[in-house]
Amino acid sequence: MRLNRTQGAAVTAVALALLFAGGAVTVASADREDAPSTPVSSSADAGFARDMAVHHQQAVEMSFVVRDRTTDEAVRRLAYDIANTQANQRGMMLGWLDLWGLPKNESGVEPMAWMGMGGSGDTGPLDGALMPGMATDTQMDELRGASGREAEVLYLKLMTAHHKGGVHMAEGCVQKCSVDIERNLAQGMVDAQESEIKLMADMLKKRGA
Structure with a gap:
């Protein structure tokens, strides 16, 4: 033709x-x-994905708890935004572990070991708080038992500490992770959570806390 x-x-x-x-x-x-084709299990990329997935899960749980404990629209809106964002990010990180063929939980490896913070073995987790900023089991019980302004203030204080711990971890990934898309996500976490920390400080001030 x-x-x-x-x-x-x-x-x-x-x-x-x-x-x-x-x-x-x-x-x-x-x-x-x-560059290696995929991160190995002991890499910062895998360690961050595992640890931050656990860290995010508690933030999602805390946010759903406070949504049921207050009628304040500002707090409920913030809680929804945090829950939605961190649930999506958690799914991405778990998906990467699947893609890399790596376990989501690795026995014998302490949280934060990829940052050089684990491995001491001298103390166990403090009342269920596995990583910096995480609420203890006692604090989670207090949040579930609170309501109204008390729940709002407790949530804002706990989430502020939670975000500070998350920022510390994300900054570690920005420095140590080798996968570009993961480093970019980590930097996005730093920027967003630092902004929310400022917002929560203003919200606490308005509530006299």
Whole structure:
């Protein structure tokens, strides 16, 4: 079948596009030769994904608790935003572990070991608080038993501490993680949670706390 001039030009353009695309893939692959194809289980990438997934899960739980303990729209809106954001981020991190073929929980490895903070073995978790900023079991029980302004103030204080711990962990990933998309997510966590810390300080001030 003979092609007219227009059809021939179109075929040539497609062929050139495929050629350039192939070259781009080759260059990109060459750029990544020095980096491992997937993180190993002991890497900062895997450690951060595991630990922050646990850290986020408590924030989601705390946020759902306070939504049932107060009618204040500002607190309920903040709680919804935190729960929604951190549940989505948690899903991403667990998904990466699946993609990398790594376990979501690794026995014998203390939380924060990837940051050089684990492995001491001298003390256990403080009343269920596995990582910096996490609420203890006692504090979670207090939140579940509170209502109204008391629940709002307790939630804002606990979540402020929780965010500060989360920022510390995310900054560790920004420095130590090797996967670009994970480092970008970690930096996004730092920026968003620092902003929410300021917001919660204002909310506590309005409540005289």
